Amino acid sequence: MIYLDYAAATPMTETALDVYTKVAREFFGNPISLHNTGTAAAELVEASRAMIARLIGGEKEGIYFTGGGSESNELALESIIKGQGKKGSHLITTVLEHSSVYNYFREKERQGFEVAWIPVNEYGQVNPEEIREAIREDTILASIHYGNGEIGTIQPLEAIGDICREADVVLHSDCAQVFGKKPLNLAELPVDSISISSSKIGGPKGIGAVYIRPGVRWLPKIEGTTHESGFRAGTLDVPGICAFAASAKWTVERSLEESVRLENLRNLAIHELQRLTHKVAIEGHPDPAWHLPHVLALRPIGMEGQYAMLEMNRLGVAISTGSACLVGQSAPPRAMKVLGRSDMEAKEFIRLSFGRSTDEQSLETALLKLEEALVTFYNRKDKVRI
Incomplete structure (x- = not known):
């Protein structure tokens, strides 16, 4: 075939497979357990967190591991909107977003939020000025994907980010298709939150990550959640996370x-x-x-x-x-x-x-x-x- x-989906790299197998065999502890077996697993998670942060030009404290790209989008958007909620209820996105984002914003409309759906041109690209015109005093968040996974078009995210920064609007971007294909440096790109996926870069399925720039206010989707600083519930898949980081390093370097x-x-x-x-x-x-x-x-x-x-x-x-x-x-x-x-x-x-x-x-x-x-x-x- x-x-x-x-x-x-991508086949796993040999590097990712080797790391996954070794970690699954030798570091099986729950990373939030306080005994030595748990601590050893936690140290690998933190090393993986630091690796992903370095590869995207971000800070380690802003990385949260998830169950994949779609969940990353949902959790990032929900957590940030809850954190910004008192400022307003107006949201901005495009008509060409990944289904996880598109369906999420449809749901927010049903909950009473007002969503500005930004159109695209014949190539699927957004005009940043239309985002500027859509921003209001009660706009709390915009979500604009970086690269479209169906038609391949890349958005002018730097210009969009500058506009959102000027207006004090948090900007999230689905970067799952871009990570490992185009340069992604959040030290220079004016974006507050991104989502990435392991399965798009030769890592295992069922693992993703969100980056939220430290200083951006967010609240847990469910109060009382303890894993990942409250960002996501559930025991971390330590072998998957380590394989994700290993494959990300291998992919970005090439x-x-x-x-x-x-x-x-x-x-x-x-x-x-x-x-x-x-x-x-x-x-x-x-x-x-x-x-x-x-x-x-x-x-x-x-x-x-x-x-x-x-x-x-x-x-x-x-x-x-x-x-x-x-x-x-x-x-x-x-x-x-x-x-x-x-x-x-x-x-x-x-x-x-x-x-x-x-x-x-x-x-x-x-x-x-x-x-x-x-x-x-x-x-x-x-x-x-x-």
């Missing part, structure tokens, strides 16, 4: 070289797609400065994405029809609708995403398989719609 779904390699593969794919007999539209921002190097959003014209995905799977290629968190929904992909595509165009959406095992040969083979699927589809008398 040629795997082209790295934006959904990120500049790997990003160039992935961008070259993305360009190769676009070049090859232009030579196909049947037209395939490319979505997302065309400028390398404004798109993720590992994500390529496509629309095989006339073929539904779900059919394309199933045909590619039959031919031995794993692709997706968007975020794994949206699997099972019958509605057209929200990302495509936000970009102004019709229902039929939106349903054509597929995503190729690249990683460590992707090379020129495997990518070219996958694109030939895509052409085979297209030819088979167009030669059918009954065009299958799912």
Whole structure:
């Protein structure tokens, strides 16, 4: 199987696997237990916390481990909003956020909060000035993702952060797709809170982290929670946390070289797609400065994405029809609708995403398989719609 779904999940690095196995065998204590076995586990957690903080240019005290990227978003937003609550009830986000953020803000609207939904242009990018115009005296938080996992577009987060700082509005950003792919230095980037995920960078699934800049007020989601300074309930997965930190270090140290390699593969794919007999539209921002190097959003014209995905799977290629968190929904992909595509165009959406095992040969083979699927589809008398 040629795997082209790295934006959904990545295979664990050998480094992460080795660390996970060793820690699971030898450091099994509960890190909040006061005996020596617990203390040994706690020391590894703190070393991992310091490592993650260093890799993002943050402070160790701002790192909180979670159960993954989606939970990171929910806990960060809920904790910060509770901490800022007396200042107001107006929130800002975009129409293109990851489902964990989008659904969270929908829920806040049902609870009586007012949400300003910022639109995006044809490439999926926010105009920072629209955020400036949306800010009010009672605005307490904005949540703007850094890189979109479906179409790959990167947001002008530095400009957005400057605007939020001027207005004293806390800014959270989902950085799960950016971490390890693009530079992420919170010593320079004016963002107050971010979420990252282990499974996007070769670490184990079920582990993520939130960074909240020390000094930003937050309150526990549930009063009385003791783990992670009250940020999250539940015993920490020490092997997972250590493997996350190890894989993050391994990935970030190689990120500049790997990003160039992935961008070259993305360009190769676009070049090859232009030579196909049947037209395939490319979505997302065309400028390398404004798109993720590992994500390529496509629309095989006339073929539904779900059919394309199933045909590619039959031919031995794993692709997706968007975020794994949206699997099972019958509605057209929200990302495509936000970009102004019709229902039929939106349903054509597929995503190729690249990683460590992707090379020129495997990518070219996958694109030939895509052409085979297209030819088979167009030669059918009954065009299958799912």
